[in-house]
Amino acid sequence: MSELLLIGASGLAREVLATVRSSGQYDVAGFLDDDEELSGIDVDGAPVLGPVDDAADYLHAFVLVCLESGRARKTVVDRLASLGVAPMRYATVIDPAVRMPEGCRIGRGSILLQNVTLTASVTLGSHVVAMPGVTFTHDDVVADFATFAAGTSLGGGVRIGRAASLGMNSSVRERTSIGSYATVGMGAAVLNDVPEGETWVGVPAHAVGRGGFNRAFA
Incomplete structure (x- = not known):
């Protein structure tokens, strides 16, 4: 071993x-x-x-x-x-209960914890972290170092930028993008593209500032 x-x-x-x-x-x-x-x-x-x-x-x-x-x-x-x-x-750690459908790809150094779901043709980069209960839907593409708190859900065809951070129970509408180093707050519902480096919160989600990850929204 x-x-x-x-x-x-x-x-x-x-x-x-x-x-x-x-x-x-x-x-x-x-x-x-x-x-x-x-x-x-x-x-x-x-x-x-x-x-x-x-x-x-x-x-x-x-x-x-x-x-x-x-x-x-x-x-x-x-x-x-x-x-x-x-x-x-770098190791890749995936909880034994996580199902890996054909066509999904996971980069080195990534972590997928219990009850993470991947549906079809999901691509995750290197050093991505998905906490329990995260859902990746068909054709989602996630860049390196992105972080998904528990319960995050992505619709189909979503693009997540490098080192973006999505808060607990947040959701992202299909064919929407989250920019690199952007932050999505806890429980936010993202209906439009989030620019690089911005912080968005609320339902529907809206911009509140720039400057990276804020613990209040983890």
Whole structure:
């Protein structure tokens, strides 16, 4: 069984740990986290082994970046690339109950938790995170580092930009696009294209500003 290092001792990482233990796909060696206070402690029975940069020293282990923010995941992936961690080192974790229809594609480093649904010809990029209960409908295309909170639903033919973030129970109408680094708030109903970098909230969703992810809408 291949070893796996989880980057970031976060809530998401704990969910991934539980998923991996259920599937038996990997043997989790432990967490890597830059918080010195966590070093040496156990999180859900797995040790925090050291800082993130130590991933470069575990040459035979797969790695998975388990940070909730797509921006933060991109920063860590870029940082590890500068240390020689190649794209092939990244694991992809998919809950055993998730059905993968023919024609769907999932990029390296992505995480799909329990009850995620993919219907037909869905394409997810690298380092995408889909929390429980997310629905991807036919012909959706998602760029790298996008994040979907629990219960998010996309209609058919939706385009999601790089590191976009969609809040819990939000929904996106078919053939609509969400720009790179845009944020969609919790429970929002998106009926029109969301430009790059903007934050949209409400029903129907409307713009409230720019500047990236806001915790209030997670």
